[in-house]
Amino acid sequence: MLKKLHDMGLRSDHCYMAGFASIALSFGCWLASKQFEKGAEIDRADRWGIFVGEWAPTFIALGNGLQSYEK
Known part of the structure; x- marks a missing residue:
C-alpha cells in the first residue's frame, strides 16, 4: 500500500504536514465547538478535538513508512 501511495506521488513531507x-x-475544532455551541456541554467540544486529533498519528506513521521509499 505504501509503495502504491509513493508511486502516486505522495511523499513523507506531505504526510508530516498533514499530521501537524x-x-x-x-485545537481549532475544539475551540470553535466550545465557543459557538454554548448550549452544548464541554464534552462535545472535547470529542470534536479528539476526533480530529486522532488523525495526526496516522499521518505521521504514513510519513515514516513513505520515508523508507525515498531513500
Whole structure:
C-alpha cells in the first residue's frame, strides 16, 4: 500500500504536514465547538478535538513508512 501511495506521488513531507495540520485543526475544532455551541456541554467540544486529533498519528506513521521509499 505504501509503495502504491509513493508511486502516486505522495511523499513523507506531505504526510508530516498533514499530521501537524491535523493537530492545529484539532485545537481549532475544539475551540470553535466550545465557543459557538454554548448550549452544548464541554464534552462535545472535547470529542470534536479528539476526533480530529486522532488523525495526526496516522499521518505521521504514513510519513515514516513513505520515508523508507525515498531513500
